[in-house]
Amino acid sequence: MTGDDSSAPDFLDLVPDREGGPERLLLGIRRFDEPFLLTVSLSQGVGSSELWLDRGRAGKARLAEFRRANRRVLLVVLNKHFLTSGDAAAVRAGQESFAVSVVWSGPVLREEEGTVVVDATGLVLYDHDRVAGHLEDEGQGEYALDAATSLPLLADSRTGPAATRLPALLTFRGPGRGAALRAVAADPRAVSVVQQLNLLRLPESPLPARRYHPASGGYGIGYADHGLAGRADIQVKVQPRFRAEPGGAGVVFRVDPAIPEPFRTAVVEGGNWWREAFARTGLPDAYRVEAAGPDFDPYDPAVNGVVWVHRSGRGWSLGQGLTDPRTGEILHARVRLGSQRVDQVRALGEALLAPYGRPDEAERLAAVEELVLARLRLLAAHEIGHALGFMHNFASTRHPAPSVMDYPHPRVTVTDTGELDLAHAYATGLGPWDHFLVAHAYGHFADEERELAGLRRAAAEAGLVYVSDEDAQGTSAAHPDGVPWVTGGDALQALETVLRVRRIALEGFSRGVLPPGRQTGELEERAVLLHLLHRHEVTAVARLVGGVRYGYAQAGDDAPGGEPVDAGTQHTALNRLAALLRTDRLGLPQAVLDVITPPAIRYVRTDQYFDTGTGRLPDPFEAVRTAVTLVTRELLDPARLGRVAWQHAADPAMPGARDVVDALLEATWLSDEEHRAAEVPGRPGVRDTADWTVLNHLLTALDTPGLPAPVRATLKAALRALAVRLRERGGEQRVEAAELIASYLADPRSVRLDPLPRVPPGAPN
Structure with a gap:
């Protein structure tokens, strides 16, 4: 793992253990009281869709620093939700007002040339991602980390100027009675995963923060700055985004070679749909997706990876970004695509067309295969969209063209002869909302606040309704326009269409819906x-x-309040x-x-x-x-x-x-x-x-x-x-x-x- 400047000293030193004996991880630390990002991921997962402990899982980033205390070194996790600005006295007041967490301490073994060498074995043999607690929360029983069968993976540890990666094999012992673990673990009483502990330096030149607006379609992250009390709103929220400068290196996503063809090509194609939006925003070379080579390392913090994940059961794919909590800059992103999605979509296509044993079996199976590829293109664009900093928009079926940030259900049509047709099941390319997302997050402006407001106003005037998760998911949701997995904008007409499709498919049901x-x-x-x-x-x-x-707005915006659906429609x-x-x-x-x-x-x-x-x-x-x-x-x-x-x-x-x-x-x-x-x-x-x-x-x-x-x-x-x-x-x-x-x-x-x-x-x- 290397940073931009290979001549710079490594962030941490991996120190050989001169004494031999029990396997220990020795670290050389030269920077104290300097915040960095502490993240954790899994490179060996559990494999259950119910548990979410997948290969490639990335935990939340924490702000941490090493502190020296006599003959020990402490790893202190800072409270990133409270970052106080101002002079030295104001900053000190903020730091002393909220609790920090000391998650590890280790003895100083020696000092050499300004580097403090510590035994950091306990640092990596720690359940940073709360796997044991997660298993208990998911009803799998009480598990505890077993020190006897856990060890640091020294040969796989890496360091460089920008980051240090410390993997460890962690084994959790428990009752083994949980159904989800019994379905996937070799021995559910001893569940072993590989945890990748990453320590990343923060950018020396922070990206200028873009203030978050609730109508932007982006994620909003932030913190409370009590140094602003009495002068401004203490809740600071910024929009996460990559550093995308004209003529810069660009944002590159590399696709896991584990994805077999033709699915890998579909993922690359769908992921590259975003290039058009960046080009329209004046950044033609700022983004691309490409197939990775055989040396692909999905856990390298310098790589934005699209990782292929296998699970048991129906599960979700995810796109995540690691952000600088001070500015919202996305430093690294990882997308997890669940391979089971191929089987889920293929099963639906086969159920609809019942292809097996038909005279036109080959044509029907080709239609099913294209359905799968079309879904993977859209899935790749969707999850990479999350990694770029964008939220769901479940109202886009009412737009001139749907957003890739919606949840799409295949649009099945009925031919004049009463046959089901999957040819146009999924949209291709970006919709107008997606172009708005890129312009709002990545555009460069002379008068940022005024021009961003103009973008939002133009989107609203074009009828680009925006409804995201909390207002769209679940039976208690109220917004009639933000419904996931629907096929059309007019709900009443869409229901009649899908009922017709359902009737035709059920009446034509046979053993031909299943491979022989x-x-x-x-x-x-x-x-x-x-x-x-x-x-x-x-x-x-x-x-x-x-x-x-x-809609989503701020008090100073010219936006309507709530409007009930009319009585006749209800x-x-x-x-x-x-x-x-x-x-x-x-x-x-x-x-x-x-x-x-x-x-x-x-x-x-x-x-x-x-x-x-x-x-x-x-x-x-x-x-x-x-x-x-x-x-x-x-x-x-x-x-x-x-x-x-x-x-x-x-x-x-x-x-x-x-x-x-x-x-x-x-x-x-x-x-x-x-x-x-x-x-x-x-x-x-x-x-x-x-x-x-x-x-x-x-x-x-x-x-x-x-x-x-x-x-x-x-x-x-x-x-x-x-x-x-x-x-x-x-x-x-x-x-x-x-x-x-x-x-x-x-x-x-x-x-x-x-x-x-x-x-x-x-x-x-």
Whole structure:
């Protein structure tokens, strides 16, 4: 590992151990009381998508320094969230006001030519990334670092003028009972990883900080500067960005040679989409992505790497940047691409096209392969975008062209002959929002504040809506425009389109959705993908009910406040969601029931299957319960019910909480029989299962934390009215439901409700 100036002295010296004996790591330190960045990564991971302890994992950067204390050296982690500016007295007051952390101390062995030699074995044999705590947090049990089977990897240690890397084999011992560890570890009682401890010098010439604006689309990092108290806002936030100067060395990402072809070429192609944006910003040579050679070292802090990661299970890819906490300068970036994404996308493509055994099998398989490559191009652009300092934008399906920083679901179209077409499943290249991101973060301006404000104003006038994670993810999210994984801007139309695609794919379901060498139990996984294909569009339509549009701004900006979705659209959305509870949209079609089987011997049901209460057999009842839950979990979310209730109180034309409940009940328990007589396999079972699933969720919602008291009262009143109507209609199922409602409202402890159905994961796609 070398810095820019190979003639400069190394940051730390790796000192040979003259005494021999037990393997020790000796460091020579010549700089004390000088802050540097302390980071940690894993080069040997655990391999579970559930645990996130992957190859290439990069922990958060900490600000640290070495201090001398008599005959010992201390490693002190500074509080980077509180950096006080001002004169010496102000800085001292800030330093003494907030706690630091001494995470290691080691004895001074000797001093030679201004260098202090210490035994730093304990420094590297330390759980800097909190692996043991993470395993416990994830329910894998209590693990502790085992000193007897942990050791510094001296031969792999590196140092240079800019950084020092100190790897160590760390073994954690624990009970070995956690399911996630049992699935991937050779012996889950002894889990060994390789930790790379990196110590990096901060730039001597800091990059000028660019003040963060919430509408910039970039990450905002910062600290509290109490030296500004009484003069300015003490919360300092800056926008992370690389140093990209005209005529400079440029930002280069190198792609792991472990990525096989043709996937590696797709990653390089997609990553290079950003070059156009840098060129438009006046930096044509400031950025590129290239395939790395066989000597690629993904853990070298001087390399921005795109690393290929293998995991067990459905998992996410990530793009991370290591930043100077003082200025936001990105000093190093690492992207992790999960290889399992290839199989996830291919499985969806095969489920849609059912290519195997068809006369045009070759053409269909070619379409599936192009789907995978198109997704990898977009994935590479997306994760490198994060590494460049950009956040998600989940509203870009409303833009003239989508952003690569969105989560895309493949756009499947239907041909004139009723065939499914994947040719335009994913967009190619950057959208206008992506060009804005690069201009705002990396542009050079004569009057920075004024010209940045002009960029933001132009983006808003062009209709480039921006909605990121906290306002887009989860059932309680309110913004109707920021929904991940959707296929189009008009949620109502997109739902109808995806339902048509879903119907065609399910009706054409056969063993041809699976390669002929795979065991037939996996057919259910493919059926799950199709049965729940509309899940994200359900979320988008539900977001219209009680939805509120708003933007990110500062108080001095000319920006609107919150604006509820209009009443007409809300009522339409509610009706469309209730219509999804029709029997023909809930049960599995005969084409699926005829071919799915239990997993073969030596295979197991994974979380990609439906749960089952029918032994080893696939459970058609659970498929119905899950499809109903897609609707009820959205509409009965306590935050949504609270918003709906308040909007209705302010404007009676808006749907209220009672309207939501009534829509669910009119589609199930109170529906006319002739409207539920669709010709689907097991129609009475589908109908009754939907009824009981809705009722179970309504009763469960009564005791959901956070449900506003007026909404709880409305739900109780609706259930009492339902009980009366069910008794009036008569019939064994209805009378039983009425008695259940009465018992629960009288004493919830007297009734055992079913747990809400588990919906198999559908992301990432």
